[in-house]
Amino acid sequence: MGLFKNMFGNTNATEKEEEKRISWIPLTSLDQLQEIEIKSKGKTQVIFKHSTTCGISRMVLNMFTRSYDLEENQMDFYFLDLHQNREVSDETGYTFQVMHQSPQLLIIKNGTAVFHTSHGAISEVDLKKYL
Numbered sequence: 001m002g003l004f005k006n007m008f009g010n011t012n013a014t015e016k017e018e019e020k021r022i023s024w025i026p027l028t029s030l031d032q033l034q035e036i037e038i039k040s041k042g043k044t045q046v047i048f049k050h051s052t053t054c055g056i057s058r059m060v061l062n063m064f065t066r067s068y069d070l071e072e073n074q075m076d077f078y079f080l081d082l083h084q085n086r087e088v089s090d091e092t093g094y095t096f097q098v099m100h101q102s103p104q105l106l107i108i109k110n111g112t113a114v115f116h117t118s119h120g121a122i123s124e125v126d127l128k129k130y131l
Helices: 002-008 013-019 030-039 055-067 086-096 119-124
Strands: 024-026 045-050 076-081 104-109 112-118
Touching (some): 030 045, 030 076, 030 086, 045 055, 045 086, 055 119, 076 086, 086 104, 086 112, 112 119
Parallel strands (some): 024 076, 045 076
Antiparallel strands (some): 045 104, 104 112
């Protein structure tokens, strides 16, 4: 496939979407919050809080994914399903001192939330500022 892509210089929509794939780490346990705090001292950590029953949350997730333009491993991305992990969601707010919203994006550096936002503003975040 790479040969044809190079010869014709054309990619289809599926290939373009694959280029923007985020390597999500499921956030499912309270222990992971402590792990995120520790890892954030060496590498920026991102938490995306998502409501699987909310159309707006799904739309924002899709927009965020389409606008994603970082290299692999520049940040760790955690995906928190609010309905399956309510206790983790609640503790995320306490741990990082942010009021719960959905959808919500938290950027964690040096053990603290240096930025958080919600809804449509998520797709406007310049992640490169937090490297």
